[in-house]
Amino acid sequence: MNNNNSNKPDLSFWQIWNMCFGFLGIQFGFALQNGNVSRIFQTLGADIDDIPILWVAAPLTGLIVQPIIGYWSDKTWGKLGRRRPFFLYGAILTTLSLFIMPNSPTLWVAAGMLWIMDASINVTMEPFRALVGDNLPKKQRATGYAMQSFFIGIGAVVASALPWMMANWFGIANTAPAGQIPDSVKYSFYFGAVILLVAVGWSILTTKEYSPEQLAAFNQQEEPASQSQPTANINFSKGGIIFSVLGLAVLALVSALNLEKELYLLAGGLVSFGVVQFIAAALQTKQLTSGGFYQVLNDVFTMPEAMKQLAWVQFFSWFSLFAMWIYTTSAVTGFHYGSSDTSSPAYNNGADWVGILFAAYNGFAALAAICIPIIVKRIGLKLAHCFNLILGALGLASFIVIKDPTLLIWPMIGIGFAWASILSLPYAMLSTSVPSSKMGVYMGIFNFFIVIPQLLAASILGLILRHFFENQPIYALLIGAVSFLLAAVAVLRVKQS
Template identity: 85%
Template sequence: MNNNKPTLSFWQIWNMCFGFLGIQFGFALQNGNVSRIFQTLGANVDDIPILWVAAPLTGLIVQPIIGYWSDKTWNKLGRRRPFFFYGAILTTLSLFIMPNSPSLWIAAGMLWIMDASINVTMEPFRALVSDNLPKKQRATGYAMQSFFIGVGAVVASALPWMMTNWFDIANTAPAGQIPDSVKFSFYFGAVVLVIAVLWTVFTTKEYSPEELESFHEQEQSDDASDIQSDVNFNKGGVIFTVLGLVVLGIVTGLSLEKELYLLAGGLISFGVIQFIAGALKAKNATNGGFYQVVNDVFTMPEAMKQLAWVQFFSWFSLFAMWIYTTSAVTSFHYGSSDTSSLAYNNGADWVGVLFAAYNGFAAIAAMCIPVIVKKVGLKMAHAINLVLGALGLVSFIIIKDPSLLIWPMIGVGFAWASILSLPYAMLSTSVPSKKMGVYMGIFNFFIVIPQLLAASVLGLILRHFFDNQPIYALVLGAVSFVLAAVAVLRVKQQ
């Protein structure tokens, strides 16, 4: 029997995904302005990466929890929509408060709250596409989300500039105060976010648990949904804890880069989590959310494990690009690392244009991707787009004229749009429907882990192997994109 979920119209998919426009406004304002807020409130440049660790760690913790809860929720608002609604309210309040933070540590705390609120809203959106769409439309649904992400990123990233140049709002302020252009950008973004998310809440229908149960897709995949792990959690706990302590001892003893403490802390934390899971299993206390999420990590379907490598290499590339493009372009193409020089600031401004460009190209790519998928399938389409991204990044060391760097952004845009859509389309056909939310949350691990690893080791690699030249971080990103393309061809789909 075929999957009998009804095919949705273009406008039904549009309404279902429209909330992502608002979510991206929140993310883009956060990504583009929080470092500026931190520095304005007195943070040293060297402290900013540590302050930013809050964002990925928040997603690592919040997304699987929200996914687990949303899988088990059903009330008058539905299954996923309650989380959209309350997350949007919290995020809106956070966007109003953040630019009015009176001190650095309040701003740092607000980043935790704002990122947690955004994650509460965002995580169930991924699961909603799988809940509501038949398999044949999921690539289209996730591509629609990519379209709204691209549009939202372009507009929200430009908001402070627009406030100054279109509405004559000051982009400077006395020392220690946030400029009005940033404040009004956050206020405008907050309004867009809540309107966009509420549009989805009130225009989109959800299937009840009984209706979802009736679909053949769920019957086909539920066989593996309640597997209890036979993994020896205590053995894993010992291995990761000892490994983390060894890394910690080496970093401390040899006075290595402080970023490596993140790596040590991550290994130790994963070991402790396994010890707790082992203790719960020994007491037969396996019905709680904590144990269920940890158990689901170790009983992931094979296709999800394979997709994890695709995500790991893809997002390692993205973080290499986000972290190092400014320093790469200013030093390699503009010949300056002096942040007070005109050349450096011209280069940094141009990077902002390049980032807006790849998000714009991603919005266009999102409309092309469903067509490519129909021609060559999910795996090959994603592999092609990742190779386009690799060609885009490696072009930075080949192209000398910075004005021509706009063209490689086409490849990066296609890779970005594909990363935001096709892995989720493949994942949604490989995991149990009734655990779609928690598995979407766990899938986020393979976005956060490469981010933390990039923050821990990329600087070390550049210093010791590439004479501290940041342009080679983009080359490493290109290599990582190719590895992701190879990995996706190995994914076994149902």
Template identity: 65%
Template sequence: MVNEKPSLSFWQIWNMCFGFLGIQFGFALQNANVSRIFQTLGADMETIPLLWIAGPVTGLLVQPIVGYLSDNTWNRLGRRRPYFLIGAIFTSLSLLVMPNASVLWVAAGMLWILDASINISMEPFRAFVGDNLPKRQQPKGYAMQSFFIGVGAVVASMLPWILSHFGVSNSAPEGHIPDTVKYAFYMGAVVLFVAVGWTIISSKEYSPEELAAFGEQDEEAQSDSPVRDSGRWFKSGMLFMVPAALGTLLVWMLGWDKQLYILSIGLVLFGLAQWLMSWRRKTPKANSGFDTVMDDLFAMPQIMRQLAWVQFFSWFALFAMWIYTTAAVTSHHYGTDDPASELFNHGANWVGVLFGAYNGFSALAAIIIPVMVSRMGLRMAHSVNLLLGALGLLSFLWIKDPQWLLLSMVGIGFAWASILSLPYAMLAGCLPSNKMGVYMGIFNFFIVIPQLLAASILGLLLRYGFESNPIYAMVIGAVSFALAAMMVVKVKLQNGHQVELVGGGAHG
């Protein structure tokens, strides 16, 4: 008779998820202030999406690598916690350095380092829930993470606004970052390190031997990813390489917008990765981490394939919001495009309040959503929440008083909380425990790819369709949320047990 993972108490789940408060603290500071920093250092509106690709690219590269490494790590700190610590150290250092950047290229480079560091910590946290909780409690774990994400982001997003009300200078000479932003980043570095440190010292992990003793592990470990042969890898790579190479050539020859290089070169690289797999399959070689990630990418569970489209449109909308909210609010609601003006900085601080508000509403939604799921089911609850997000983004267009944008944040908060928990609840129980980290990293592809696409085409859509008016990025995001809401209804859950489990709530 096999053992079963024991249920954890409320406080044990609290401790293992508490580090997400710190991670989101850093993530929220980045989301609410990076566009402001770039504009302050001289970036124009059309180059901001290009500068923002640091996040998606580092996530695309780092998360599956860290997932694979953490699946195969065991030392005194455990399996996932060594990566929590490494990521926390480098993220905290990055938060200290970034607001002191004096030129644009330094700020852009620090964003790459900051994003990579956040991803080193963030990816194992998703797998941590799958490792430590029995399947019936996994949705509670993800809901708890969503709660801490909301709480951490509320304070972080509002910090510059709060500091300005305590007399910290909110303006600076042209080309310099205001003290409100600098001190917010310094405080974020401390909070992040302390929160992640608390999870490291207060939580335990199961050893590989203990995981192997659980029935879940035995059952799931039986099926490994099927391996494609060399010919199939080559043909698949060709399907990506030919159109992508032609597209790259056309962008160069015809002088099309350089942002399109993000898309075309990305497809070329993916084709090359498949050709590398074709070459590796021709001669016997020991399986590497690269082989594992590529094999598992093409052998992921069906429900993961279905959720890929939901994630794609959800995160396209979020990326549009993160990039353009500062520009949309300062221009549409405050009537200024001058980053050195007091009015612009007042509007930018209000965006921080708005971002704090939607994260605050998401913390409340993390408590309400399980009730919605128990009444509607996972798919309909997620669909409704995404439609609320669409309505929230669309309302930016017709709301004139920036104070009333707080109402828009209610819908966005519900969508955000839902995106951070319900797709993972739908996945709970269908991922092999011995590949939990690598599959969570692969699932991140469907968060990263839409962000890369957004960085490639959002600027073009605004320039040629809306005269570079950033408020219409909110409209594009609303349409994308609505498409995600339609896609989630088509997801076929393998069984209904997740619904009952999520319905138990995030707090006990």
């Protein structure tokens, strides 16, 4: 890219395709992780009650890694460019992790590999989000993020089905002696590792990046003065006291009243955020404010107004998604198939059908990604996202109305549109609202509003169901529908530049 004009040029369809193709490989890694890690944990001896704690590694890793990688990638420029070095290093580490994970000899090795694998995927993924903002003019960013959603949908469908394909198409064993991972899972991870490295490598080889000088020239033309970094005298000590006291109060209540142990996660999160602010206050006092830790935390508190508004959209959207991912199996098996006995044919038939439903919404998301840029051109980013979130709310709410489980395939259309939209349009809106010099770090910080609702859902959803809905998981999907509607309302409040 050697264009020296002040206006960032449009990219062709195939240039956008090549730039986003690496996301196909990234989704192979995520889908294999999401679909098989619990199976690996159980095979290596984990109790059902231990699995949520073991899985906490994944969101916490993203919470820590993404803003750090974003901060570093904003300040990187070398032979491979600004973002592509992180694509390469992350892809190599993820590939190695995918080969090692299914060969873990013990449960704790597998748990450690989950940390490493998730961190490696995040090293690759976050700069991909920022690259779209770097390379595309504002009018093409919705298309760029929709293209990423397309590859996410395709990758999720294929990678989720890989163990079944290995067993049924290629005759690879789907069972193994106690304590050993089946070959169908191992070969799925090996195949996914190769696809990830090839897909990310393709984007590295076929995509160029603008130099810092070119980006500076483009940004003078594109960015309003209101996007300049705000200055603020942040009282980190006060924030540290408030969050630490809140966390300790929750901890004391949980202990004194013998409340659900999941609330310890909420208490720990509040205290941890308080401690982080105390560290920032100490750095502030010593005038050691030039380091990455302080700069990232400062950026959290000085987010542009539009980003703060989008944070609420993301929070409610992802709370809905985690409610769906956590409770759909138990909701469908109990409400539609009438069984909670995991050894019964009815339960296992229902669980298998949920797998088909999840594959379906990812497939519909890939199709939705083709439609979304057209919808955006007609009604704009905000109304398009609002419309898609409402479709998702209707899809989740219909689970409590539809009695015939075979008809549940139809709500997956609405959920697929919501999923594709969540993966694309908030990022398109964010990329036009933040300084390009901080695109990477703000994309990483934006991930907070994916992780926080996940941790909150893990902390309180079970409590809500037990105390207000007679422990009926179908109502978790109804809660998710309401949360989608709140996200749809919140997106209308976003002020775009």
